Amino acid sequence: xxxxxxxxxxxxQPGRSLRLSCAASGFTFDDYAMHWVRQAPGKGLxxxxxxxxxSGSIGYADSVKGRFTISRDNAKNSLYLQMNSLxxxxxxxxxxxxxxxxxMVTGYFDxxxxxxxxxxxx
Amino acid sequence: EIVLTQSPGxxxxxxxxxxxxxxxxxxSVSSSYLAWYQQKPGQAPRLLIYGASSRATGIPxxxxxxxxxxxxxxxxxxxxxxxxxxxxxxxYGSSPRWTFGQGTKVEIK
Numbered sequence: 001x002x003x004x005x006x007x008x009x010x011x012x013q014p015g016r017s018l019r020l021s022c023a024a025s026g027f028t029f030d031d032y033a034m035h036w037v038r039q040a041p042g043k044g045l046x047x048x049x050x051x052x053x054x055s056g057s058i059g060y061a062d063s064v065k066g067r068f069t070i071s072r073d074n075a076k077n078s079l080y081l082q083m084n085s086l087x088x089x090x091x092x093x094x095x096x097x098x099x100x101x102x103x104m105v106t107g108y109f110d111x112x113x114x115x116x117x118x119x120x121x122x
Numbered sequence: 123e124i125v126l127t128q129s130p131g132x133x134x135x136x137x138x139x140x141x142x143x144x145x146x147x148x149x150s151v152s153s154s155y156l157a158w159y160q161q162k163p164g165q166a167p168r169l170l171i172y173g174a175s176s177r178a179t180g181i182p183x184x185x186x187x188x189x190x191x192x193x194x195x196x197x198x199x200x201x202x203x204x205x206x207x208x209x210x211x212x213x214y215g216s217s218p219r220w221t222f223g224q225g226t227k228v229e230i231k
Contacts, residue, residue, distance in 0.1 A: 106215060110172075
């Protein structure tokens with residue numbers, strides 16, 4: 001059974017940093033690209049960042065480019081999101097999602113974690 | 123960036139009725155790289171349809187997807203009580219940006 005478990009969320013002041021983690025199990029982690037998707041309270045889904053199986057291809061939404069960094073450790077079956085210079089508008093539930101393929105292009109999201117909540121407020 | 127517009131915003135129907143949800147893209151979606159997700163309150167999204175018309179594993183056949191180019195449709199042939207939820211379309215052909223529609227809420231009438 002595929003499982004994705006996010007952690008690392010919490011309350012943080014504007015301008016500070018936070019690192020999210022996603023622990024994966026139930027599939028061969030290094031065969032698939034992975035993504036972060038967020039959902040602000042009461043709002044829709046927004047793709048944040050994605051990374052190919054070997055970290056050779058990485059992409060970011062314009063809203064987070066230059067502030068967030070995605071990475072993965074295939075030996076630990078883990079995905080990460082380093083979030084710097086956080087803003088109030090980054091407040092959201094952050095989901096880890098498994099891609100349907102190994103590369104960045106043309107993959108849909110076939111499994112999702114339950115999310116970790118990030119609240120940016122003073 | 124491809125913008126996806128879903129309509130209607132809310133669909134009020136009774137169990138047993140047919141639901142038709144629309145997703146329109148601002149430009150053609152490559153090779154029908156269009157997916158649909160269902161999200162219930164307090165839960166993560168769940169993949170329903172990929173490639174515009176292929177059902178994901180375990181998805182009942184009352185869910186069907188159709189369309190190509192810029193116009194796509196999700197149809198639920200007969201609504202079950204567990205189908206009342208929010209539905210999102212997503213395009214995944216315009217890498218490296220994946221975009222979602224704003225969602226359609228299917229509520230009990």
